[in-house]
Amino acid sequence: MKILALSDIQSDSRNIFSLIGSVLPNMVLLAGDLVDKIWKHRSSWKRLRSLLMLLDDLSLPTYIVRGNHDIYPHFDWLMSFPYKRVESLDLKNKITKPISIIGVPHNFSDDLTKIRTLETDPPPLVDIVISHTESKRRPWLFYIPAKIILTGHFDQQLSVINNRVFISMSSFPSQYTIINYQSRNNFHIEYFDNSYHGLLIREIEYRNGRFSSKNLFDSSNHYASQVECLIKQRSLLREGLTTRKEAQDKLDKLGVSPNHYREVLACID
Numbered sequence: 001m002k003i004l005a006l007s008d009i010q011s012d013s014r015n016i017f018s019l020i021g022s023v024l025p026n027m028v029l030l031a032g033d034l035v036d037k038i039w040k041h042r043s044s045w046k047r048l049r050s051l052l053m054l055l056d057d058l059s060l061p062t063y064i065v066r067g068n069h070d071i072y073p074h075f076d077w078l079m080s081f082p083y084k085r086v087e088s089l090d091l092k093n094k095i096t097k098p099i100s101i102i103g104v105p106h107n108f109s110d111d112l113t114k115i116r117t118l119e120t121d122p123p124p125l126v127d128i129v130i131s132h133t134e135s136k137r138r139p140w141l142f143y144i145p146a147k148i149i150l151t152g153h154f155d156q157q158l159s160v161i162n163n164r165v166f167i168s169m170s171s172f173p174s175q176y177t178i179i180n181y182q183s184r185n186n187f188h189i190e191y192f193d194n195s196y197h198g199l200l201i202r203e204i205e206y207r208n209g210r211f212s213s214k215n216l217f218d219s220s221n222h223y224a225s226q227v228e229c230l231i232k233q234r235s236l237l238r239e240g241l242t243t244r245k246e247a248q249d250k251l252d253k254l255g256v257s258p259n260h261y262r263e264v265l266a267c268i269d
């Protein structure tokens with residue numbers, strides 16, 4: 001199954017259709033911020049509705065997660081059309097066939113009380129998580145048992161973190177991802193990024209429970225070690241096996257911004 005994942009599409013239908021025409025996916029994932037800063041304009045929402053209706057006419061299953069620009073009355077209006085194949089996902093409204101996907105929308109991850117429940121009361125095992133989550137809240141996503149975690153909103157990452165693939169995209173058409181998914185133990189991911197100098201393609205292959213990768217974002221996998229360290233320090237702190245000062249020192253040494261670790265370390269009951 002070929003899955004095309006996009007985020008922050010900003011109602012750009014022209015590029016989306018040409019990409020769909022060349023990739024020929026079996027499924028489309030839209031990781032939030034379907035409209036841009038001009039979300040107040042009725043025309044953006046109307047354009048977006050035409051886009052979703054066209055995807056629906058193609059019978060292309062399309063799953064959406066709500067971003068911070070996808071505000072309530074407009075987004076609800078957008079989703080109120082009786083689509084056959086287009087759905088907005090969250091933790092409750094998930095799909096299970098042909099693969100399982102849950103959504104972590106921005107209004108969930110933006111609420112610290114809610115996102116903390118991913119650790120205390122994690123959802124059941126799923127294939128893919130689509131999300132629209134700010135950087136400082138992303139460590140919480142790794143408590144979800146899933147092999148692939150994908151978010152929009154900010155940053156370009158294709159990393160392996162705690163034995164999961166983490167994908168983040170800033171905006172379409174600068175980035176997009178193609179997931180060739182056979183099973184939980186066998187998949188191949190290609191990440192396309194043309195935001196720097198020409199088109200870069202980064203790849204992760206997962207075969208029989210083993211990762212191999214090409215052209216990851218930095219060869220030292222700096223981001224992955226930062227997030228892994230943050231999650232580990234949180235757990236050590238909870239178990240009383242380190243102090244906040246020691247944990248902070250370790251994270252400072254790795255160059256993790258205090259903005260990104262403050263909340264994760266602070267919420268220890």
Ligand SMILES: [Mn+2]
Binds near residue numbers: 067132
């Ligand atoms: Mn956003």
